[in-house]
Amino acid sequence: MSPTTKIFKVALIGNPNSGKTSLFNSLTGLHQHVANFPGVTVDKKIAKYQIDNNLTIELIDFPGTYSLYPNSDDEKVVAEILSNPVNDDYPDSIVYVMDPFALKREMLLLTQLKDIGIPIVVVLTMKDLVEKRKLDLNIKKLEEIIGNKVIFFSNKTKANIDEIRLALKQSINNPKDNQRCYMLNSDEKSIVATFSNRLNFNTDYQALLQIHHSDWLKYQNKYLKKEIKEYKNNHDFKSLSFQINETLDRYGFFSKEISKIAIKDKTKKETITDKIDNVITHRVLGPIIFFIVMLLLFQAIFSWAELPMNLLESGFSSLSTFIKSNFAESWFTGLLADGIIPGLAGVLVFIPQIFLLFLIIGLLEEIGYMSRVVYMFDDLMKKFGMNGRSIIALISGGACAVPAIMSTRTINNWKERLITIMVTPLISCSARIPVYTLLVVFAVPDTHIGVFNARGLVLMGLYLLGLAMTLVSSMVMKYIIKSKGRSYLMITLPEYKRPLIKNIAIFVKEKVGAFVFVAGKIILIVSIILWFAASYGPSGAMDTAEKDAIEISTGKNLSKEEMSNLKASERLEHSYIGILGKAIEPAIKPLGFDWKIGIALITSFAAREVFVGTLATIYSVGSTDDGMKVSEQMAKDINIRTGEKTYNQAVAWSLLLFYVFALQCMSTIAVVRKETNSWKWPIIQFLYMGFLAYFFSFLVYNFLN
């Protein structure tokens, strides 16, 4: 191959639920990777696909859409690229994926694609389903009607995959133009003619799209936008009603012939999907079933993930111990054993939960349940300024806010998406659990209320408090945040189908991967910075602290282990982070927190559960994984000023509420910044959650004291 070989791009396009992504997975397997379409947070899945020894193409999975008149940001991507022949992702060929049960509807987008003027290969999916039900579909006839090669494919059996290969090869080597479908009306013709020398297009329809979509297309400059707008106003160009007429015209184009061959369920009998939906989406049973499914989901992520999480934790902590005891003491072993390895552990320990969470969500999505959930709860969520799709984010937030916030991309209204992003971190995530369980020991006596353990009840109460504040905050934001455009539900509820393991595997791999790269990077970097700040201090201060520790130890006749723990604690107090902890003490004193807690608050920005480890170091417990030891030491701690215990009930409650509300998580801040593409929203989020935390901690501390 010469270095100048052009890489041909092939776009996979189709209606949502047409089996498009399954086809992409069948063709490319695990060799795909996910990027973003330029300038938007819309997933772009790409994979190299080898057609034969001489030809490798780049296959791009475009967002599902019903038409080139888009409803959401991801649908806009399709119109943005296809209307612009000089776009980097402008395809050389299109695979149009069709669901054989929705042929009529799919003709709309097909005729639009034909008018774009890119060669098209049509792939009809679900061959197995059509054959299983002994339904009749004349492929030859369909090819005649639409004038394109049609391949009938099954993602299950993969029959005819070679035909797809061959057809693609042909469409690239001998591109065949399509017949045009829609004739521009006279107003449309004259506006295209007026601007034709200012626009870059191959076909008239592309020019028309550029004019219809002028107000949001990214590649059009503002002077041209202004002129087009003026022209539309002056000539009374009715963009919206022209689009409607065009759509109706396109439906008419093939409809008669398609009606003749389209699959008709002559039986008129209830399908399996109907029967399932009679129960699953029932007005009373539906929510009950959803509640049970959620219980199972949380049961899975909290109890099944426990063992692998413990194994990971103890594995990493023994690795740290091993390094410290087998290598000479130097700044590097310190960085490795106390900075990098705990940092990595902090990322990896969440993987079992996130894996299970997305395994279950992926399965529910794949069989078709998730869109039913969206349908059932859309109106409820709308009362809180959100959307049915927000439910998936809020559920995921119970494990970790990072993947949860990334999952809001499917929400097509900006305001609803933003509110979901802003409130999701109020749902108690799994990193808060170690903090809660440690503090609840001080906050609540070990008694029973009825059959329930009082501490268990308080833990549940903290979760509910987070959830309640999520709803209150979203309700408030509904009135504050301005809306951009109307919001829609309009969702297709696909037929229930047996899940393809491969699709779920790819979904899970993608989500876990995204977590590791987004949160992982941040947690690791913050851990390393914190390690430096905790290991170094102003010159001399650390050495004096260490000497003091040795002196005290010899004076008190402490064991070697006790001495090294005391050393660590003294060093931390005089390190940069210790100084910072003392510096913020005045600010957190009204909440009942001293500088030691201040240090732990700062370090827990890496991930909340670091709070426990930091306290372990401060109270010179040594081993960080022994929660009981930490709480014993904390229980003994005396406030120098008052002579009272530092962790009385008031302080513990104050800290608990602080962690329920505060945005103590760098990764979340980073992901919000990425998804909203501005610093404005993460800052507002940090401030409002910080205010809630401060307010409630202050209240409870002063009330109990």
Added chain:
Amino acid sequence: MKFEVGKSYKIKSFNDDEIAGKLLTLGFLPETTIFFTRKSPFGGAYYFDINGIKIALRKEEAEAIIAV
């Protein structure tokens, strides 16, 4: 217009251009028969069946449809 659960309707037109444009792309075409299967648990979303294809609309979206 208002719809009743369990009844079939034939679409005639729409009373909102913006919603109409979107409903058309989903297959809500004039002269098409739609069946109103059920309401959502809280009543704000409607479950329709168009020749075997299931689509959920918000109440306001559905009410932009004029049908007999």
